Amino acid sequence: MSSAGRGDAGAATAAAPRRIHAALIDLNGTLHVGDAATPGAQAALQRLRAAGVQARFVTNTTKDTIGNLLALVQGLGFDIQQHEVFSSLTATRRLLEEQGLRPFLLLHPKALPDFEGIPTENPDAVVVGLAKEAFSYDNMNRAFRILLHDPDAPLIAIHKGRIFKEPDGLSLGPGPFVLALEHATGRTAQVVGKPEASFFRLALDDLGCAPRDAVMVGDDARDDVGGAQAAGLRGILVQTGKYQPGDEASAGVQPTAMVPDFAAAVEWILEQNSAAAAAAAETGRQAQA
Structure with missing residues (x-):
C-alpha cells in the first residue's frame, strides 16, 4: 500500500473505527482494465467475501449489456453473479418504464439489448450513454430537435463521465456529448448513474445496509x-484504470483512502474492520470494569 494510503487509513481509523458491512465495487478500471484483471484482484475479492463483507458491483458502463460484462469478468476468474451487478443501464430502463417514455437511444449497439421491449417510435425523450460511432452529427442533431420541439421531453444522461480507460489509452466518455446538448437546448440533463446519490443508495437497498x-x-x-x-x-480511490495523478485534487475530493489497486483496497477494508472490532471489544471491557 502507498504511504498516502496508509496515512489516510490511519486517520480514518483513529477518527471513527466503524465496521464496513458492504462494499460497492467498480468494474472496469478497478477489478479489471479491458480484458486483464488488476493485480491480485480475484484473490482479494475472495478475502473480502470470506471476511463477511457483502459486495455489489456497480458500473456506469453503457457500451455493453450486463450479460456481456458478466461473461467478461467471470472469464477473468471473478466469482460474480448477475444479481450482484447493479448498472446504470438497469436504473435507466427502470426510469423509462416508470415514466412511460419513448426514448431516442444514443447508445452503443451492444447496449441496446438491455432496452428490448421499450417503445422508441415517435420519441418523447433522449437517452445518452456511451454511443461512440452513434455520436454522429445527424444523431446529435436529431436529439437536439426532439428536445427543442418538445419542452417536456427529458434529456436523460445514463452518466456524465468525462473519460474512460481503454487498453490503448483514455477515451472520451458520454459527458462531453451530454454537455453539448445541454448547451444547445438550455436544458439540464437528468443523470441516472454515478455520481448521483440515488444510484448508490439503490445499489445498497437489497443489502439492507446503511450508507454509513x-x-x-x-x-x-x-x-x-x-x-x-x-x-x-466512505470512498476508496484506486490508482488503476482511468486514475491520473492529482485527480482527487482537481475533483475537489478527499478520499477516505487512496491505494494502489483493488487488492490494497481490500486490505484497507479488513484493517478498518479489525480496528472496529478491537475498539468494540475495548468498549465492552470498559463497560464491565
Missing part, C-alpha cells in the same frame, strides 16, 4: 469516490 456502513471502491475520483461520499458512504 458501506464503502465505494473505484478509479474515478469524482463519480466513484465523490459521488459515494455525497451519498454517505
Whole structure:
C-alpha cells in the first residue's frame, strides 16, 4: 500500500473505527482494465467475501449489456453473479418504464439489448450513454430537435463521465456529448448513474445496509469516490484504470483512502474492520470494569 494510503487509513481509523458491512465495487478500471484483471484482484475479492463483507458491483458502463460484462469478468476468474451487478443501464430502463417514455437511444449497439421491449417510435425523450460511432452529427442533431420541439421531453444522461480507460489509452466518455446538448437546448440533463446519490443508495437497498456502513471502491475520483461520499458512504480511490495523478485534487475530493489497486483496497477494508472490532471489544471491557 502507498504511504498516502496508509496515512489516510490511519486517520480514518483513529477518527471513527466503524465496521464496513458492504462494499460497492467498480468494474472496469478497478477489478479489471479491458480484458486483464488488476493485480491480485480475484484473490482479494475472495478475502473480502470470506471476511463477511457483502459486495455489489456497480458500473456506469453503457457500451455493453450486463450479460456481456458478466461473461467478461467471470472469464477473468471473478466469482460474480448477475444479481450482484447493479448498472446504470438497469436504473435507466427502470426510469423509462416508470415514466412511460419513448426514448431516442444514443447508445452503443451492444447496449441496446438491455432496452428490448421499450417503445422508441415517435420519441418523447433522449437517452445518452456511451454511443461512440452513434455520436454522429445527424444523431446529435436529431436529439437536439426532439428536445427543442418538445419542452417536456427529458434529456436523460445514463452518466456524465468525462473519460474512460481503454487498453490503448483514455477515451472520451458520454459527458462531453451530454454537455453539448445541454448547451444547445438550455436544458439540464437528468443523470441516472454515478455520481448521483440515488444510484448508490439503490445499489445498497437489497443489502439492507446503511450508507454509513458501506464503502465505494473505484478509479474515478469524482463519480466513484465523490459521488459515494455525497451519498454517505466512505470512498476508496484506486490508482488503476482511468486514475491520473492529482485527480482527487482537481475533483475537489478527499478520499477516505487512496491505494494502489483493488487488492490494497481490500486490505484497507479488513484493517478498518479489525480496528472496529478491537475498539468494540475495548468498549465492552470498559463497560464491565
